[in-house]
Amino acid sequence: MTTDQVTYVVFGVVLLVALIFDLGLLSRKNHKVTIKQALYQTFFWVSLALAFFVFMWAEKGQTLSLEYLSAYLMEWSLSIDNIFVFIIIFSSFGVKEKHYGRVLLIGILMAIVLRIIFITVGVALVKFDWVLLVFGAFLVYTGYKMFTADGDQEFEPHDTKIYHFLKRVLPLTPHDGDGKFSVRENGKRRYTTLFIVVMMLAAIDLVFALDSIPAVLGISKDKLVVYTSNIFAVLGLRSLFFLLRGAVSKFDYLQQGIAIVLAFIGLKMLGEHWINQWVEKEIQVFISLGVILVCITGSVFYSIFMKKKGEPPDVNEEDIY
Numbered sequence: 001m002t003t004d005q006v007t008y009v010v011f012g013v014v015l016l017v018a019l020i021f022d023l024g025l026l027s028r029k030n031h032k033v034t035i036k037q038a039l040y041q042t043f044f045w046v047s048l049a050l051a052f053f054v055f056m057w058a059e060k061g062q063t064l065s066l067e068y069l070s071a072y073l074m075e076w077s078l079s080i081d082n083i084f085v086f087i088i089i090f091s092s093f094g095v096k097e098k099h100y101g102r103v104l105l106i107g108i109l110m111a112i113v114l115r116i117i118f119i120t121v122g123v124a125l126v127k128f129d130w131v132l133l134v135f136g137a138f139l140v141y142t143g144y145k146m147f148t149a150d151g152d153q154e155f156e157p158h159d160t161k162i163y164h165f166l167k168r169v170l171p172l173t174p175h176d177g178d179g180k181f182s183v184r185e186n187g188k189r190r191y192t193t194l195f196i197v198v199m200m201l202a203a204i205d206l207v208f209a210l211d212s213i214p215a216v217l218g219i220s221k222d223k224l225v226v227y228t229s230n231i232f233a234v235l236g237l238r239s240l241f242f243l244l245r246g247a248v249s250k251f252d253y254l255q256q257g258i259a260i261v262l263a264f265i266g267l268k269m270l271g272e273h274w275i276n277q278w279v280e281k282e283i284q285v286f287i288s289l290g291v292i293l294v295c296i297t298g299s300v301f302y303s304i305f306m307k308k309k310g311e312p313p314d315v316n317e318e319d320i321y
Contacts, residue, residue: 004224007059011052011228018048018235033101038242045236046076052228060224063282067220068229070289074219074265075233077258077296078212080251082205083241089200092157093193099179103194104238107201114206115213115230122213123223132269135214139266142211147259162203166196205234211262218265219288253306257299264291 049072056065086104095103125131157163166172170191177183177192184190216226268275268288275284 003059007056007224010055014048014052015231015235018045033242035243038239041239042236042243045232045239049232049236052232056228063285064220064222064225066285066289067222068225070285070292071216071219071225071229072233073289073292073296074215074261075212075229076236077254077261077292078208078215079233079237079240080244080254081258082208082237083244085204085208086201086237086241087245089157089197089204093197094176095194095197096176099176099194100242101238102179103197104201104241107198108205108234108237110198110202111205111209112231112234114202115209115234116227118206118209118213119223119226119230122217123221123226126217126221129273132272135217136266136269136272139211139214139218139262139269141266143259143261143263143266146262147256149255157200160200162200163196166191166199172196215262215265218269219285251300251303253299253303254296255299257295260295261292264288264295 053065053069053072056068090100090103126135171188173183173185173190173192175192176194179194180192181195181198182189182191213226213230216229220226265288268284279287
């Protein structure tokens, strides 16, 4: 076995065991997930991803392992944007909390399959130099649009093309079927709101992948790095959803931090030919990792600081009367 094959086998085994463990905790039918459980589960997935980083260091060396860590952090920070949209989708379709875990699991597993296809195509395309330039320009443009976007714009799931497409091609029913994805009404099979939500979660994640996968390819073109960092980050989405669903709106400036990272990686892709001539690969990896860490942690702490500074004082109900 080559070192690549060994790493893939270890990754597959770890992932299988982790998913079985995860299914027992967060995916039981009609089970509500507490903040404490979500915290443990988030710690579990992050620890697993970091343990794989250590394994990568031992098997593949410093450069590839740091590329993996940078790519994972990039995907993990972008996933917070996913969570915000997921929360709106669940609220818009009135999904009951007891169904959250199972719906998220199926939606995310579908998203992983779609991402694997997307990554495979992306890795094949970046062998052409002109594709790197297209991806780089796209990321710079995306970063600019994200940085200057109006934070007050509301996302409405019922107005999306995905929902209108499902409504047009499938017979839908406006209830959750008591946890079922399809029911029989008047002798005809109809699809419930839970089915719609699963489809939308997978589709929305793929839309986010249009930004995140080119960004990861800007960090590393190694298939192992791109696949593993993406899958670890996406599988950690569920526990992160339960942990942050009440606090995600507090990270007002995270979007700007992510935008700077995307623009940085885009510029790096555009100037790769010249950068490779002047800067060693190992140094490039450290710079990328440093920019990601500074921008993401900086935007989170700045969001918390500005929120505390700008929050109106708490009003005691008794004082009103």
